[in-house]
Amino acid sequence: SSTRNKLIKILEKTRNEYVSGQFLSEELNISRAAIWKHMKELEKDGYEIEGKSKKGYRILKSPEKLSENTVQWGLNTKWLGKKVIHKPTTASTQHIAHQLAQESAPHGTIIIADEQTAGKGRMNRKWHSTAGKGIWMSILLRPEILPYLAPQLTLLTATVLADVLSKDTTIEPKIKWPNDILINSKKTAGILTEMQAEQDQIQYVVIGIGINVNQTTSDIPENINSKATSLQIETNNAFDITNLIQHILQTFENAYDAYIKNGFPNVKDKWESYGFRIGETIQIKTIKKNWHATFLGIAEDGALLTKAEDEEIKRLYSAEIDWYKEGED
Numbered sequence: 001s002s003t004r005n006k007l008i009k010i011l012e013k014t015r016n017e018y019v020s021g022q023f024l025s026e027e028l029n030i031s032r033a034a035i036w037k038h039m040k041e042l043e044k045d046g047y048e049i050e051g052k053s054k055k056g057y058r059i060l061k062s063p064e065k066l067s068e069n070t071v072q073w074g075l076n077t078k079w080l081g082k083k084v085i086h087k088p089t090t091a092s093t094q095h096i097a098h099q100l101a102q103e104s105a106p107h108g109t110i111i112i113a114d115e116q117t118a119g120k121g122r123m124n125r126k127w128h129s130t131a132g133k134g135i136w137m138s139i140l141l142r143p144e145i146l147p148y149l150a151p152q153l154t155l156l157t158a159t160v161l162a163d164v165l166s167k168d169t170t171i172e173p174k175i176k177w178p179n180d181i182l183i184n185s186k187k188t189a190g191i192l193t194e195m196q197a198e199q200d201q202i203q204y205v206v207i208g209i210g211i212n213v214n215q216t217t218s219d220i221p222e223n224i225n226s227k228a229t230s231l232q233i234e235t236n237n238a239f240d241i242t243n244l245i246q247h248i249l250q251t252f253e254n255a256y257d258a259y260i261k262n263g264f265p266n267v268k269d270k271w272e273s274y275g276f277r278i279g280e281t282i283q284i285k286t287i288k289k290n291w292h293a294t295f296l297g298i299a300e301d302g303a304l305l306t307k308a309e310d311e312e313i314k315r316l317y318s319a320e321i322d323w324y325k326e327g328e329d
């Protein structure tokens with residue numbers, strides 16, 4: 001309920017301090033008995049709240065479990081996450097997002113899961129989604145932009161994740177083109193953008209975000225542990241998944257609104273400020289061939305900008321890149 005949302009906002013803001021029942025009752029325009037009932041509801045969702053006579057209420061502990069409510073309470077957004085679907089376990093949040101999109105779910109709908117049993121990466125690759133230890137989330141958007149611009153949303157999402165991680169943690173995130181978030185050269189997050197569109201109009205876009213948060217080394221499957229990591233592994237700290245999600249949603253909404261208003265230039269600058277190995281030689285793979293070139297940055301439309309040995313400058317829209325090792329083509 002919106003009353004409960006307001007209540008959480010007040011309590012979260014004044015954390016550690018007591019807020020009097022009188023104040024709450026005036027602020028929310030409900031009786032003190034009603035406030036007490038709301039507090040009981042919050043406790044059902046995992047909040048620990050202390051109520052002291054003469055002093056008032058305060059939050060002792062925010063819920064650890066993820067739910068539609070815990071994501072929405074205290075969420076400071078205008079349109080993103082007004083509808084949240086949470087599943088304890090599901091094959092892939094992308095599937096649910098597509099389904100809801102066909103059933104006309106609104107722009108800004110969020111689907112989150114504690115666990116995915118068939119998490120998807122790009123090009124049918126697998127995405128490991130350990131139960132309760134990461135952010136496995138899809139965002140449904142109905143952007144009024146031309147379909148060919150949709151890849152810019154992936155780059156925008158990468159800058160949002162990099163911004164949030166650099167603010168909320170002590171680590172320095174880097175973005176590997178187009179969309180891997182690396183910490184100490186290892187992958188911590190990935191983004192999968194899928195789109196349904198006609199020639200000149202996007203029906204919807206689903207942006208899938210996977211972030212390894214609280215995995216320990218033993219949670220990372222052996223076949224990827226040389227190139228994958230988590231926030232916990234890199235910082236020795238556990239993170240509050242709900243807080244991170246809220247921060248991502250708030251940052252995403254601002255970045256998205258600015259992008260729709262002002263276009264790509266600011267996203268490009270931000271992306272490049274986090275860009276990994278700009279100026280270095282990279283190995284490029286497409287379906288047809290394999291070559292290396294200098295990574296110059298991204299173009300004003302988001303394409304990968306490279307310069308080959310013969311000085312030819314190329315824009316690439318879909319390719320895989322890797323770090324160049326001596327002896328490769």
Ligand code: BTX
Binds near residue numbers: 127180224
């Ligand atoms: P990607 O194709 O760039 O990365 C997939 C590759 O990354 C895999 O082939 C594997 O080598 C490696 N990998 C797999 N799982 C992990 C992991 N947990 N951490 C680090 N590396 C890994 C990136 O695709 C896009 C990922 C999007 C995931 C989100 S989660 C919510 C949504 N639902 C869904 O099914 N996918 C998206």
